[in-house]
Amino acid sequence: MAIHRHNAGIAASTLIFVLIFISQKTALVALAGEGHGGQFGLLLFMLPGILGALLAGDNRLVYPLLGAVLAAAICWPLFNLGVETGYSLWQQMTYLLSAVFWCGFGALGCCFVGMLMHHPAH
Helix, strand or coil: CHHHHHHHHHHHHHHHHHHHHHHHHCCCCCCECCCCCCEHHHHHHHHHHHHHHHHHCCCCCHHHHHHHHHHHHHHHHHHHCCCCCCCCHHHHHHHHHHHHHHHHHHHHHHHHHHHHHHCCCC
16 A cells, blocks of 8 residues: 555656646746746745645655656646757756746655644643
8 A cells, every 4th residue: 555655646746737837838827926036936846745645645746756756757848849949958957947846845744744733742
């Protein structure tokens, strides 16, 4: 049963990561900040980490991160499909690595909340 749980964590994290990436690159979700150039849409990448951590079982941090790295490898060729974006290779890699970071941050937050729920303060 444990093998299937970590596979579910990896698969869910990968699928949600790719769906968020596609929705942002096709402008279905437009959360870009006005004036400062920030990308608030990157915060959506916490969702695959949270969902992957909830489904992963024992190792709640590693399996969502594995799913995020796998999804980043899938999403990297998608940068150059369709319309010319004008992003350099370094900008593409920076975007994907920050998306993996936010996915891991979501998984880490889920682990933190889980620890608080199981070990309340006395």
